[in-house]
Each structure stands twice: as C-alpha cells, then as structure tokens.
Amino acid sequence: xxxxLVRLGTTLLxxxxxxxxxxxxxxxxxxxxxxxxxxxxxxxxxxxxxxASYELGALHQGESVIVTAxxxxxxxxxxxxxRALKSLVVTLPxxxxxxxCSEDPDFPGGLLKPDTEYTVEWPGLRADATARAGRGxxxxxxxxxxxxxxxxxxxxxxxxxxxFEREFDSCSDTESERYVFDVKVSPPAYAxxxxxxxxxxxxxxxxxxxxxxxxxxxxxxxxxxxxxGSEWIRVRQPIATGFGEVCFSAFAEAPNGLISQGSETEACxxxxxxxxxxxxxxxxxxxxxxxxxxxxxxxxxxxxxxWRSRVASPNPRARSEPTAN
Amino acid sequence: xxxxxxxxxxxxxxxxxxxxLNPGDIETGEAREPNSVxxxxxxxxxxxxxxxxxxxEEDADVEDPDVVPPDECxxxxxxxxxxxxxxxxxxxxxxxxxxxxxxxxSYCVRGAMSExxxxxQTCMPGSETICFVSYCYFWGKQTCSGDGKSLSGxxxxxxxxxxxxxxxxxxxxxxxxxxxxxxxxxxxxxFDLDNDGSTxxxxxxxxxxxxxxx
Numbered sequence: 157x158x159x160x161l162v163r164l165g166t167t168l169l170x171x172x173x174x175x176x177x178x179x180x181x182x183x184x185x186x187x188x189x190x191x192x193x194x195x196x197x198x199x200x201x202x203x204x205x206x207x208a209s210y211e212l213g214a215l216h217q218g219e220s221v222i223v224t225a226x227x228x229x230x231x232x233x234x235x236x237x238x239r240a241l242k243s244l245v246v247t248l249p250x251x252x253x254x255x256x257c258s259e260d261p262d263f264p265g266g267l268l269k270p271d272t273e274y275t276v277e278w279p280g281l282r283a284d285a286t287a288r289a290g291r292g293x294x295x296x297x298x299x300x301x302x303x304x305x306x307x308x309x310x311x312x313x314x315x316x317x318x319x320f321e322r323e324f325d326s327c328s329d330t331e332s333e334r335y336v337f338d339v340k341v342s343p344p345a346y347a348x349x350x351x352x353x354x355x356x357x358x359x360x361x362x363x364x365x366x367x368x369x370x371x372x373x374x375x376x377x378x379x380x381x382x383x384x385g386s387e388w389i390r391v392r393q394p395i396a397t398g399f400g401e402v403c404f405s406a407f408a409e410a411p412n413g414l415i416s417q418g419s420e421t422e423a424c425x426x427x428x429x430x431x432x433x434x435x436x437x438x439x440x441x442x443x444x445x446x447x448x449x450x451x452x453x454x455x456x457x458x459x460x461x462x463w464r465s466r467v468a469s470p471n472p473r474a475r476s477e478p479t480a481n
Numbered sequence: 482x483x484x485x486x487x488x489x490x491x492x493x494x495x496x497x498x499x500x501x502l503n504p505g506d507i508e509t510g511e512a513r514e515p516n517s518v519x520x521x522x523x524x525x526x527x528x529x530x531x532x533x534x535x536x537x538e539e540d541a542d543v544e545d546p547d548v549v550p551p552d553e554c555x556x557x558x559x560x561x562x563x564x565x566x567x568x569x570x571x572x573x574x575x576x577x578x579x580x581x582x583x584x585x586x587s588y589c590v591r592g593a594m595s596e597x598x599x600x601x602q603t604c605m606p607g608s609e610t611i612c613f614v615s616y617c618y619f620w621g622k623q624t625c626s627g628d629g630k631s632l633s634g635x636x637x638x639x640x641x642x643x644x645x646x647x648x649x650x651x652x653x654x655x656x657x658x659x660x661x662x663x664x665x666x667x668x669x670x671x672f673d674l675d676n677d678g679s680t681x682x683x684x685x686x687x688x689x690x691x692x693x694x695x
Contacts, residue, residue, distance in 0.1 A: 183606050184606070184627055212606060213600055213601065213605075213606075213629075238584035238585060240581070240583050240584040240585045240599060240600050241585045241598055325627050326627065327606050327607050327625070328623075328624035328625060328627070328632075330624070330634060332627075332630075333631075334630070358591075366596060372593060373593075374593055374594070374596050375591060375593055375594075375595040375596070376596045377588075380598075393630070394602075394630045396631075397602075397630075405590050405591050407588070407590075415578065415588065417572055417573065417575070419574075419588070419589070419591060420564065420574065420591060422591060
C-alpha cells in the first residue's frame with residue numbers, strides 16, 4: 157500500500173512540475189461558421205454573392221467551391237479568401253461582365269439564374285499547410301426572379317449591456333477573461349430578405365482605440381456577421397479593450413454592397429473592473445488551475461488513505477481509543 | 482493602472498449621455514426610443530445569448546445623429562465623413578466604403594473612417610511570446626488565445642540553454658531580454674531595448690505573433 161502511495165505521489169508531483177506545452181495543437185480548425193446565402197433561404201436576389209465565413213484565419217490553397225444549379229451541371233468554381241475577413245467568396249463565371257467571356261447558362265451575366273435551386277459545397281480549410289482541414293458545409297437555396305438594388309434600412313443601436321466571462325481557452329491552456337457586450341439593435345429591413353443582411357458593429361469609444369489627428373477614437377469593427385433575427389448582437393472584448401467607457405455603433409449591409417444608415421447613433425456603457433478571484437486552487441493568475449486542483453485532490457487522497465489505514469489498524473489500542481473516551 | 486487610465490475618458494463620457502439601468506428597469510422598459518416595444522428586455526430564445534446573471538446594464542440613451550430637417554438644411558458641399566448631412570439629402574455620411582489593401586473595407590462611422598479589418602486583433606491564435614519573471618527561472622511563456630484577442634499570463638518555464646547562465650547571473654535583466662531576442666524569439670520588451678519609450682510592447686522576431694504588424 158505504502159509503495160503504491162509513493163508511486164501516486166511521485167506521479168502527481170511530476171505532473172505538477174511538468175512544463176506546459178503543446179498548446180498549439182489545440183487551437184481549433186477553421187470550420188465554416190456561416191454562409192451567404194444561408195441554407196434553406198428562398199427568394200435570394202440573383203446578384204447575391206456566394207460567400208462563407210470561417211471560424212479562424214485559414215490558409216486557402218486554391219480549394220474550389222462546388223456549385224450546382226438544379227437541374228444543371230456541377231461547377232467547380234474558383235474562390236478568393238480574405239484572411240482579414242476570414243471569408244471565402246466565389247468568383248462566378250463572367251462576373252464583372254467581361255466581353256470575351258463565354259456565358260454559362262447557370263450564371264447568366266455573371267449572376268445567379270432566376271427562380272433556380274442552387275446547392276453550394278463549401279470546402280473545409282486548413283489553419284496552416286500541415287494542419288487538418290476544418291469542417292466544410294453544404295447549403296441549398298432558391299433564387300428570386302431577379303437582382304435587387306435596394307438599400308437596407310436600419311435605425312442603429314438602441315442600447316448595450318455587459319457582463320464578464322472567464323472561460324478555459326484550449327489554445328493557450330489557460331483561462332481567458334472577456335467582457336461580453338450585448339448590443340441591442342433596431343430590426344433591419346431589406347427588400348431581398350433581412351436574413352441576407354450583414355451586420356457590422358464598431359467600437360466607437362474605448363481607452364485603447366487608435367486616435368486620429370484630432371484625438372478622436374477611430375472606430376474599430378468588432379463584429380461582422382449575418383443578421384440572425386435577434387435584436388441582440390454579442391461582442392466579446394479583452395479586458396484591456398473593454399474596460400471603462402465603451403460605445404458601439406452599427407449598420408447593415410445588403411448583399412448588393414449598399415449599406416444602411418444607423419451608424420450615426422451609438423450606444424454606450426461603462427464597465428467596471430472584473431474581480432480577479434481565482435478560486436480555491438494553488439494556481440495563480442493565468443496558471444492551469446486544473447493541475448492545482450489535481451494536486452490538492454492527490455494530497456487529500458493521501459491523507460484519507462493514511463487515515464483509513466490507521467482506522468483499519470489491528471492495534472487494539474488504536475481501536476479502543478474512541479470508546480475509552 | 483487601469484483605473485487611472487479611465488480619467489482621460491471624461492470627455493468621451495460627457496459626449497455620450499448615459500442613464501444606467503438595472504436589469505429590472507430593462508424588463509419594465511423605460512422606453513426612450515420612439516418605437517420601443519414590450520420585448521425590450523431579454524434576448525429571443527433563438528438568439529443563443531444566455532441571460533446575463535449579474536451587473537447587467539443597458540444604456541438606451543443613444544446619441545442622435547446630427548440631422549437637420551430638409552427645409553432648414555443648407556448644403557455646405559459634397560458629403561464628407563464628418564457626422565453632418567453636408568448635401569442635405571436627409572442622410573448623414575452616406576459615403577461608399579473604401580477598399581483596404583489587405584481585404585475588407587473602411588467605413589464612415591460617426592463621422593470618422595473606421596480602421597481596416599485586421600487579420601487578428603492582438604496576436605495570432607496559438608502563437609507564443611517570451612516573458613520574464615522575477616523569481617525561479619526568470620523566464621516564461623505567454624500564449625495567444627484561440628480568438629486572437631489576448632495573451633495568457635506569463636507561465637514560468639526554464640530558459641533555453643543559451644540563456645540559462647544569463648538567467649542565473651543576471652536574473653530578470655536587459656541581458657536576459659537581449660538573449661531572448663538573440664535566440665530568435667518574440668520577447669516582452671520589459672527593458673525597452675528598442676528605445677521606443679514603451680515597456681509594454683514586444684521585440685524580436687514577432688512577425689508570426691502580431692500578424693505581421695511589426
């Protein structure tokens with residue numbers, strides 16, 4: 157028993173002292189998180205670009221996007237990836253109206269064909285050349301009778317509320333702390349369907365915003381995503397960026413590239429400094445608290461086993477002690 | 482330090498008139514927007530936004546745009562990004578987006594052009610920097626979080642063999658930071674070895690950490 161305990165203790169202590177490594181391997185994969193148009197969308201204007209958003213920055217190695225127009229043929233189309241936007245956009249045949257382009261009947265004039273069902277297979281991309289590919293996506297949608305050239309309407313931000321979040325980050329193997337802002341927005345409207353709008357949210361005030369020549373904060377885009385039908389848009393900011401007086405503005409962008417009004421308004425709040433209570437572990441700020449808890453558990457286990465062995469001892473004095481009192 | 486830095490924000494705070502509300506106030510909907518409706522409180526179930534459980538604050542005092550009624554508006558020229566309806570078309574700063582060199586666009590937001598989108602906000606997810614501590618190994622590592630928005634705390638670890646003697650002899654020092662740089666790491670510039678007046682930045686081989694910004 158004692159030998160087993162020594163082995164257990166040695167294992168725990170070695171585990172405690174072991175260097176922290178291999179954080180890179182757990183940094184996730186660039187999965188597709190949303191697409192434009194979304195799956196199942198009806199009446200999509202024919203001038204809607206095809207794009208997919210990825211969770212993480214990825215390396216685009218020429219992966220093509222497969223687009224099928226029912227009952228037409230399957231097209232392997234080239235796409236361009238923006239690392240800044242983390243999005244892949246399909247280049248439709250004859251897009252831009254090149255005069256020497258042999259027109260494809262599934263993409264007349266470089267647009268989608270009216271009243272047609274399309275299926276798009278988005279590729280999973282890799283974070284780097286050696287990593288495994290992330291999850292792709294397959295979506296279907298139907299087009300409307302033609303293009304849409306109208307502007308979206310949007311009144312802007314209506315308010316903001318905040319909270320504090322501390323979550324384990326598998327990438328850095330530590331807990332990361334974030335302010336969570338829920339920005340309330342007025343419902344946007346668009347003739348082609350509000351579900352096709354992209355919402356842009358900007359932080360317009362904050363202690364770490366870059367300043368212009370007049371000392372005014374330069375707005376920084378903190379959220380860009382398709383309108384999900386909710387009046388709340390969630391933004392996570394690091395502590396340094398989200399502390400103090402923080403303001404947000406927003407606008408909506410239609411697939412045709414036209415943007416709404418609404419960014420003239422802003423909603424503000426003042427955050428308080430988060431508590432830095434680390435819980436009952438031996439780990440300091442940013443340390444692996446799970447290891448500390450394991451260590452504590454191991455010590456408690458040793459004490460418990462030692463106590464058990466004493467209680468179970470054949471020594472008659474030890475057994476008689478409780479009744480003697 | 483953080484609290485001290487909040488003082489210069491007084492001007493910004495004044496520009497944004499605030500009315501702090503408790504969660505209960507949100508639910509009862511002290512309507513300040515003309516088209517406010519009864520559901521002004523909790524997010525919809527499909528929004529996948531859990532109800533915050535503490536210190537929730539809403540500031541619905543939204544600063545209105547500088548819009549002048551069309552009959553009172555005097556055109557001052559072509560529309561520019563200044564928060565004013567210069568051409569009196571009823572729309573403030575209705576300007577096209579400006580394409581950015583590395584993708585994405587810069588937009589006119591509240592009278593100022595926004596920053597171009599960046600590949601990462603603070604650091605490349607999973608990238609590592611070297612930091613220095615005042616005890617034991619005097620050497621540590623910070624790792625960028627999965628969302629690229631922050632670096633972890635400094636996790637102590639043994640220095641590489643080339644810097645081991647320096648760490649023993651000089652502990653946390655300029656010499657150790659220089660050794661870090663010489664070993665090809667991206668290093669916390671605690672001793673301002675780049676002479677830029679800041680000890681909060683990083684020096685050395687930081688291209689893969691800062692998305693090429695440095």
